[in-house]
Each structure stands twice: as C-alpha cells, then as structure tokens.
Amino acid sequence: MRKFAVLLALGALASPAAAAEIRGDYLETRSADVWTGPCFANGETGLVGREAIMAWRVEKGAWLGVSLDGLSVVGVVKASATLGDPFASPYPAKAVMIVDEKATTDQRAALVAFAQEMGGGILDTVVRTEVAPIALNVSHGHHEAKGTLQAGEVAQVETRAVSARDKHCGNEDVYYPPLTSTDHALPAVAIVDRFSGEGLGVSWTTHDKRNAFVGSFSR
Numbered sequence: 001m002r003k004f005a006v007l008l009a010l011g012a013l014a015s016p017a018a019a020a021e022i023r024g025d026y027l028e029t030r031s032a033d034v035w036t037g038p039c040f041a042n043g044e045t046g047l048v049g050r051e052a053i054m055a056w057r058v059e060k061g062a063w064l065g066v067s068l069d070g071l072s073v074v075g076v077v078k079a080s081a082t083l084g085d086p087f088a089s090p091y092p093a094k095a096v097m098i099v100d101e102k103a104t105t106d107q108r109a110a111l112v113a114f115a116q117e118m119g120g121g122i123l124d125t126v127v128r129t130e131v132a133p134i135a136l137n138v139s140h141g142h143h144e145a146k147g148t149l150q151a152g153e154v155a156q157v158e159t160r161a162v163s164a165r166d167k168h169c170g171n172e173d174v175y176y177p178p179l180t181s182t183d184h185a186l187p188a189v190a191i192v193d194r195f196s197g198e199g200l201g202v203s204w205t206t207h208d209k210r211n212a213f214v215g216s217f218s219r
Contacts, residue, residue, distance in 0.1 A: 022061025023218035025138035035187035049082035066110035072134040073111035084176035128199030159188040185215030
C-alpha cells in the first residue's frame with residue numbers, strides 16, 4: 001500500500017484521464033479562404049466554402065478502447081452552406097471518409113468514430129468510405145507551419161506558410177477558425193488542394209489559396 005502511495009505521489013502511475021489521451025497532427029483545407037480580409041470573405045460567403053478536407057494523424061492514443069498509434073483518417077465534406085458562416089446552417093452535410101489501410105477492422109471503425117466526434121456533426125452522414133494508404137506529415141513552428149497529405153489517389157494537400165506576398169488588401173487575419181478543436185493551429189496557403197473521389201458529386205483542384213490550417217490536437 002505504501003509503495004502504491006509513493007508511486008502515485010511521484011506521478012509514476014498514470015491517471016485514467018492521462019491514459020485516455022489521444023494526440024497528434026491535424027491538417028485542414030477549405031474551398032474558401034480562411035486567412036483573408038473581410039472584403040474577400042464577403043465575396044465568397046454563400047457562394048463557395050461548402051467543401052473541406054479534414055485530416056488527423058494519431059501520434060499516440062486510443063479511441064473507444066482501440067489503440068490508434070501511428071494511424072490516420074481523413075474526412076472530406078460537402079456542406080449546404082459556407083462552413084463557418086454564423087448566419088447559415090451547413091446541414092445537411094455529407095462526408096467521404098478515408099481510413100488508413102494499415103488499420104485493422106476495429107481500428108478503422110474507431111478512426112471514423114474519432115473523426116466524427118472531432119468533426120462536431122459535419123462528418124456524421126457518411127456516404128462512402130475509402131481504404132487507402134495515408135501519408136500525413138506536419139512540421140510545427142511557433143509562427144509558421146507546413147504540412148502535406150497524400151490519401152491514395154483520392155486526396156492531396158501541400159501547404160506552405162503564409163507570407164507577406166499573400167496580403168491582398170492589407171488587413172488579413174484568420175476569418176474562419178478551424179472546423180475542429182486544436183491545441184495549436186496556424187493558417188497556411190495550400191500550394192495544392194485536391195479531391196478526386198466519388199460520393200460527394202463534386203471534385204476540385206486548387207492552387208495557392210489561403211484556405212488551410214496546420215496544427216496539432218489532443219483530447
């Protein structure tokens with residue numbers, strides 16, 4: 001009993017909350033600029049911004065009691081309104097889920113459940129599930145970050161840090177926050193943002209758009 005008390009006092013025994021923590025990297029793109037000025041945002045709101053790619057790579061952790069260490073999941077969204085617009089509902093929204101080909105059957109189910117929880121409802125209606133190799137890489141910095149995503153032949157993202165040349169009206173800022181909870185997320189420019197899968201009735205390829213977030217998460 002005394003040994004148990006000493007270990008607990010020293011932090012050698014993890015608490016249930018710590019044991020349940022899940023953490024990793026996050027990458028997002030939207031079909032509207034997220035780092036922009038009101039003049040550009042107002043020109044896009046209601047016209048574009050209904051689509052998004054949301055990608056998580058679990059560094060360490062479990063969901064629903066299933067270990068997801070090193071696995072990734074991607075959700076591609078087609079909503080009914082500009083995502084993040086406080087005056088319009090994105091529902092109904094439909095999603096294509098892409099799960100890591102390295103995952104077992106149980107892990108694939110847990111990955112989808114995790115993404116749906118993190119997505120806050122916009123990933124709940126899944127119209128298609130793909131199994132594919134997923135490579136999600138993020139490099140973090142205090143003031144800039146960049147990331148890449150390759151999800152089979154279905155989705156591709158490559159970002160770079162925002163720079164002075166991306167200022168078009170001089171008062172740019174983060175106009176829309178990320179679509180999920182993050183520990184830290186920085187806006188970025190998507191050098192390429194591509195979705196060519198089935199199920200949403202839409203595909204796209206855009207270049208050099210100020211529509212990305214690169215960050216990390218824990219829960």
